[in-house]
Amino acid sequence: VGDLARSTGLTVRTIHHYEAMGLLGSQARTDSGHRLYDGASVQRLYRIRVLRSLGVSLADIRLLLEKESSIASVLRQHLARVEEQAEGLISLRDRLRRICRREDSTLDANDVLQTIEAMSLLERHLDRRRVSTSTPLLSREAAWRQLGDELRVHMIAGDDPCSPRVRALATRARSLIHDFAAGDSAVVAALARVRTAAPPGNLAGWDPVLMRYLDRALHALEERTANDAE
Amino acid sequence: VGDLARSTGLTVRTIHHYEAMGLLGSQARTDSGHRLYDGASVQRLYRIRVLRSLGVSLADIRLLLEKESSIASVLRQHLARVEEQAEGLISLRDRLRRICRREDSTLDANDVLQTIEAMSLLERHLDRRRVSTSTPLLSREAAWRQLGDELRVHMIAGDDPCSPRVRALATRARSLIHDFAAGDSAVVAALARVRTAAPPGNLAGWDPVLMRYLDRALHALEERTANDAE
DNA sequence: TTGCTCCTCACGTCACGTGAGGTGGC
DNA sequence: TTGCTCCTCACGTCACGTGAGGTGGC
Numbered sequence: 001v002g003d004l005a006r007s008t009g010l011t012v013r014t015i016h017h018y019e020a021m022g023l024l025g026s027q028a029r030t031d032s033g034h035r036l037y038d039g040a041s042v043q044r045l046y047r048i049r050v051l052r053s054l055g056v057s058l059a060d061i062r063l064l065l066e067k068e069s070s071i072a073s074v075l076r077q078h079l080a081r082v083e084e085q086a087e088g089l090i091s092l093r094d095r096l097r098r099i100c101r102r103e104d105s106t107l108d109a110n111d112v113l114q115t116i117e118a119m120s121l122l123e124r125h126l127d128r129r130r131v132s133t134s135t136p137l138l139s140r141e142a143a144w145r146q147l148g149d150e151l152r153v154h155m156i157a158g159d160d161p162c163s164p165r166v167r168a169l170a171t172r173a174r175s176l177i178h179d180f181a182a183g184d185s186a187v188v189a190a191l192a193r194v195r196t197a198a199p200p201g202n203l204a205g206w207d208p209v210l211m212r213y214l215d216r217a218l219h220a221l222e223e224r225t226a227n228d229a230e
Numbered sequence: 231v232g233d234l235a236r237s238t239g240l241t242v243r244t245i246h247h248y249e250a251m252g253l254l255g256s257q258a259r260t261d262s263g264h265r266l267y268d269g270a271s272v273q274r275l276y277r278i279r280v281l282r283s284l285g286v287s288l289a290d291i292r293l294l295l296e297k298e299s300s301i302a303s304v305l306r307q308h309l310a311r312v313e314e315q316a317e318g319l320i321s322l323r324d325r326l327r328r329i330c331r332r333e334d335s336t337l338d339a340n341d342v343l344q345t346i347e348a349m350s351l352l353e354r355h356l357d358r359r360r361v362s363t364s365t366p367l368l369s370r371e372a373a374w375r376q377l378g379d380e381l382r383v384h385m386i387a388g389d390d391p392c393s394p395r396v397r398a399l400a401t402r403a404r405s406l407i408h409d410f411a412a413g414d415s416a417v418v419a420a421l422a423r424v425r426t427a428a429p430p431g432n433l434a435g436w437d438p439v440l441m442r443y444l445d446r447a448l449h450a451l452e453e454r455t456a457n458d459a460e
Numbered sequence: 461t462t463g464c465t466c467c468t469c470a471c472g473t474c475a476c477g478t479g480a481g482g483t484g485g486c
Numbered sequence: 487t488t489g490c491t492c493c494t495c496a497c498g499t500c501a502c503g504t505g506a507g508g509t510g511g512c
Contacts, residue, residue: 017502032510034466050343053350055322071339079326086323089316092285096309109301113280120283247476262484264492
């Protein structure tokens, strides 16, 4: 009978479900059809409960109980899945945080949606680069960090973003950006949008204020290039 | 028709599903019953797609599209859910990592399961404490950190865990432990098990080696107390 | 006779995927 | 006539929750 439920902390329905899924062997029945359980059932349910608390699927638990696979391998496989899920969820969380942070002021739906799309486009681009590119990410990050440090000096000194020294740095930044984008102008545009609309908190030593400063310098650079072309 | 599918990157079935869920208004039909879509449909589907990529539910998206709620509020609510999920998943991931790390050597299923249960018992206890206790967690952590620093000196010096100085520290540790357990002996036992079987990597400045050292000292202390009692 | 537990279906959850079976346009 | 697209059901997913309707034991 299901005093079992009370002693295991499960619901009766859950126990029936486990039985239907084949996690409990066939139980003895009383004349009236009521199930009879013994200590082994309690033990079995206890194990199931612990494994379920880790999120292991009933199918995997069944394999385990049938001794067709070891705890070690099941848990390791499960860990792999959880790692992947957690990574995805953390990245989603961070994207949402960045969007929600700035969004109190600017409430235009279209704008927000485009920013979101820019962010996921960049994420996809990063993933592609991660597998395909030969230049290690670390050296790129070092280049950005170096550039950020130099640029910050000018920003703190209050230099005009159009001044020649700053412009030289902006040119370097632009080249790094185009290098990263690998000829994809959508990536360049997405970078520009994300940089102003939902800047990452701390990436390679850059902060939002510094990014805005770079943005002004890049704008100045673009205008100048346009003028030269005329 | 569903060239729409190709131009939005969705499957035909997905579009039909969205329509069934009320996310697309009623479409015009051709004589033969085929649906006709226009630019507005593309725009609508584009928005749905972006929001779905954030994991927003179809129900929430519908509310948004019907202007019954703002993007800002929907995204903030969604963020709250995601934060909670991520927190849970991260804690699960960390528990699994700690279990899998040691588990290659000791493969006894019962042992592993009991360790898992000890870990979740501690987690629950921590949660309860977090809301009920008046002593701030930070001061407890500081006490542990201080104790760890002192103990490490003895460990590095190669002092016997039974020596009087170390024993004094172990007594302090035991008092901290009982304070944390608040009279619950199951918590004390769980702590002992987790400490040896699946120690956290870095908690308040403690590392597994230091924990094992403390463990030996505590054992020595217990034996001595038992002897005194005789 | 009245509560209580037990039983067995069976629908609902969430966002679709995947056939199943049939019809219109080239 | 032959492919292709389109249509509308409808089942399956995962771990149960939640009644629905009926029966045995006190």
